[in-house]
Amino acid sequence: MRRDEWRRREHWRRHGHDRGGNTEWIALGAAALIGAAGAAYYLQQQPQRHQAHRPPDSAPGRTARQRTFGRYAVVSRTVTIDRPRTQLYGFWRDFQNLPQFMENVKAVTPLDGEVTRWTIEGPMGRDVQVETRIVEDRPNELIAWRSVEGSDIDTEGRVRFRDAPGGRGTEVEAVVAYDAPGGEIGRWIATIFQKEPAIQGRRELKRLKMLMETGEIATSRNHHSARRGGQ
Amino acid sequence: MRALTWHGSHDVRVDTVPDPEIMNPRDAIIEVTSTAICGSDLHLYDGVIPGMMSGDILGHEFMGRVVETGPKSTLQKGQRVVVPFTISCGSCFFCKKHLYSACDNSNPVENQDITEGLYGHAVSALFGYSHLTGGYPGGQAEYVRVPFSDIGPIVVPDGMDDDQVLFLSDILPTGWMAAVNADIEEGDTVAVWGCGPVGLFAVQSALLMGAARVIAIDHYPNRLALARKLGADVIDYKQTHVLEALMEMSGGLGPDAVIDAVGMESHGFAPDTVLDNIKQTVGFGADSGHALREALMAVRKGGRVSIPGVYGGFLDKFPTGALMEKGLQVKTGQTHVQHYISELLKRIEDGEIDTTFLISHRLPLEEAPKGYYNFKNNQDDWTKVVLKTGKS
Ligand SMILES: NC(=O)c1ccc[n+]([C@@H]2O[C@H](COP(=O)([O-])OP(=O)(O)OC[C@H]3O[C@@H](n4cnc5c(N)ncnc54)[C@H](O)[C@@H]3O)[C@@H](O)[C@H]2O)c1
Ligand SMILES: [Zn+2]
Ligand SMILES: [Zn+2]
Numbered sequence: 001m002r003r004d005e006w007r008r009r010e011h012w013r014r015h016g017h018d019r020g021g022n023t024e025w026i027a028l029g030a031a032a033l034i035g036a037a038g039a040a041y042y043l044q045q046q047p048q049r050h051q052a053h054r055p056p057d058s059a060p061g062r063t064a065r066q067r068t069f070g071r072y073a074v075v076s077r078t079v080t081i082d083r084p085r086t087q088l089y090g091f092w093r094d095f096q097n098l099p100q101f102m103e104n105v106k107a108v109t110p111l112d113g114e115v116t117r118w119t120i121e122g123p124m125g126r127d128v129q130v131e132t133r134i135v136e137d138r139p140n141e142l143i144a145w146r147s148v149e150g151s152d153i154d155t156e157g158r159v160r161f162r163d164a165p166g167g168r169g170t171e172v173e174a175v176v177a178y179d180a181p182g183g184e185i186g187r188w189i190a191t192i193f194q195k196e197p198a199i200q201g202r203r204e205l206k207r208l209k210m211l212m213e214t215g216e217i218a219t220s221r222n223h224h225s226a227r228r229g230g231q
Numbered sequence: 232m233r234a235l236t237w238h239g240s241h242d243v244r245v246d247t248v249p250d251p252e253i254m255n256p257r258d259a260i261i262e263v264t265s266t267a268i269c270g271s272d273l274h275l276y277d278g279v280i281p282g283m284m285s286g287d288i289l290g291h292e293f294m295g296r297v298v299e300t301g302p303k304s305t306l307q308k309g310q311r312v313v314v315p316f317t318i319s320c321g322s323c324f325f326c327k328k329h330l331y332s333a334c335d336n337s338n339p340v341e342n343q344d345i346t347e348g349l350y351g352h353a354v355s356a357l358f359g360y361s362h363l364t365g366g367y368p369g370g371q372a373e374y375v376r377v378p379f380s381d382i383g384p385i386v387v388p389d390g391m392d393d394d395q396v397l398f399l400s401d402i403l404p405t406g407w408m409a410a411v412n413a414d415i416e417e418g419d420t421v422a423v424w425g426c427g428p429v430g431l432f433a434v435q436s437a438l439l440m441g442a443a444r445v446i447a448i449d450h451y452p453n454r455l456a457l458a459r460k461l462g463a464d465v466i467d468y469k470q471t472h473v474l475e476a477l478m479e480m481s482g483g484l485g486p487d488a489v490i491d492a493v494g495m496e497s498h499g500f501a502p503d504t505v506l507d508n509i510k511q512t513v514g515f516g517a518d519s520g521h522a523l524r525e526a527l528m529a530v531r532k533g534g535r536v537s538i539p540g541v542y543g544g545f546l547d548k549f550p551t552g553a554l555m556e557k558g559l560q561v562k563t564g565q566t567h568v569q570h571y572i573s574e575l576l577k578r579i580e581d582g583e584i585d586t587t588f589l590i591s592h593r594l595p596l597e598e599a600p601k602g603y604y605n606f607k608n609n610q611d612d613w614t615k616v617v618l619k620t621g622k623s
Contacts, residue, residue: 082327210340213323214336215303216255216303218356220367222376223251
């Protein structure tokens with residue numbers, strides 16, 4: 001295993017002793033809601049820096065109360081889609097399908113071999129290019145990709161397909177990590193992905209679910225020139 | 232086209248807006264012939280439901296003719312249809328279980344974030360309601376875009392009047408499901424709070440399902456008279472102590488099942504209501520829950536609680552003790568209209584159910600604001616307002 005890859009994996013693991021930046025953020029949100037009187041109480045509830053050692057539970061590491069992914073922002077979400085694994089794997093494996101449900105991805109172009117170029121829409125009409133290589137491909141089970149050196153974003157992701165219990169279809173679990181570089185691009189990537197990582201991720205998987213289960217993606221616009229999504 | 236649009240609390244207007252277009256393959260466009268104002272619309276009118284935007288087209292009870300179809304619609308131009316107020320895909324986990332109002336795929340993803348935070352899960356979409364439930368333009372208009380038109384709309388024979396079938400879109404199935412959720416058994420006494428359209432249809436349905444006795448509660452003489460006509464006994468909560476009366480009228484046992492057909496804007500002068508109203512006015516996301524609290528106190532031990540009345544936020548002083556210690560069973564939800572609609576159409580065709588008794592006023596669409604005003608402020612006489620577009 002390459003050293004940087006090892007380091008990356010290490011970051012993805014649960015770190016019981018790290019600062020829970022996320023917990024703090026939630027506490028602040030709650031404080032804002034309950035008003036000034038209650039804020040003092042919530043702000044006192046700082047995450048513990050040194051948590052007693054506990055036996056691991058069954059939950060995925062990314063749901064830990066105190067977690068860190070090093071420099072990476074992580075987007076993850078699981079959704080159950082009432083379609084067979086083979087169909088969902090096949091749809092995702094053709095990366096050119098991704099822009100159908102990923103709002104920020106404008107196009108995916110195959111280059112040579114296992115490399116594809118993703119064109120991601122940036123602010124004020126600026127596009128960002130990311131070239132990714134498939135690093136693991138287990139038919140009907142898992143696809144993992146990573147950006148090649150020199151891409152505008154250092155990112156890796158994987159999507160896993162599992163049979164859902166009781167004939168409910170397939171559990172699709174997607175985890176994507178980004179390292180925002182410096183500079184202007186870095187700033188807006190940080191804005192999109194670190195501010196609301198969960199929102200972006202879940203919206204995309206929900207769109208995929210709609211497309212697979214109903215053949216279309218719901219919109220409440222009722223004419224073509226209207227604003228999108230009724231927002 | 233002309234449409235009734237929302238501009239703020241107690242400010243609705245008929246405006247000229249762009250005609251709807253087919254957006255998705257399963258869509259159809261309906262030319263509306265009749266559309267009604269619902270008690271749920273009053274929550275929007277009063278501004279107690281969050282997520283409304285100026286210019287939103289209201290209306291979720293409507294019917295009309297198919298004028299355009301998307302490539303995957305199963306409807307045909309010219310067909311006359313009643314459209315369920317719940318927008319459902321028909322193929323997700325929930326729709327397959329016939330829990331249509333829990334559909335996962337009808338609420339646009341951008342609109343799901345708020346209820347995912349507020350309720351733990353995103354809710355499905357409804358026509359002409361808040362952006363929390365999709366922000367779909369509604370049916371108090373000349374034309375409506377109907378998504379998933381192969382699942383929702385039911386074709387009605389030309390021989391039947393609009394007024395006979397319009398309420399299949401919401402309040403008839405809602406009253407019916409309210410009674411279904413009360414799990415009525417032979418000999419049951421069922422108490423219904425609220426004699427608005429939903430409460431009255433719940434009274435009618437409970438009697439059809441074999442309740443020995445239905446007791447309807449309200450304070451409007453005319454609405455109570457309608458309940459009595461349907462076969463209910465009535466309690467006027469302004470002249471009678473409801474809890475005491477219900478105990479005495481049910482042999483000291485308490486009603487076997489209770490139905491809250493009032494919802495989040497419960498009236499009354501009890502201290503809980505006054506506090507709830509203050510919180511609602513200052514925008515606390517609080518529900519007024521006097522009727523629900525009273526229903527939970529009244530129902531017998533091991534009894535059933537059915538809640539068709541709409542709640543959107545939080546309720547304090549909720550009697551969890553009564554709920555647990557009496558071993559109650561609670562069923563609620565937006566109506567799974569698609570599950571009940573064909574059975575109810577059949578009952579109307581067979582003459583078993585009449586819905587026209589409810590309509591007190593028919594107005595042209597242009598006079599919709601007057602309809603809202605009176606349905607809100609003159610509830611006793613204005614039991615149900617149907618708006619006509621002049622099309623047929
Ligand atoms: N679950 C659903 O899918 C669904 C569908 C339609 C309507 N609804 C809801 O059902 C409720 C009733 O709808 P509607 O159209 O009949 O409304 P409505 O406003 O016409 O009727 C409500 C009635 O409740 C009475 N009331 C108020 N406070 C009361 C109290 N404390 N005790 C007894 N009666 C009281 C009022 O006097 C009024 O007659 C509303 O909350 C509405 O949003 C739910
Ligand atoms: Zn309604
Ligand atoms: Zn569905």
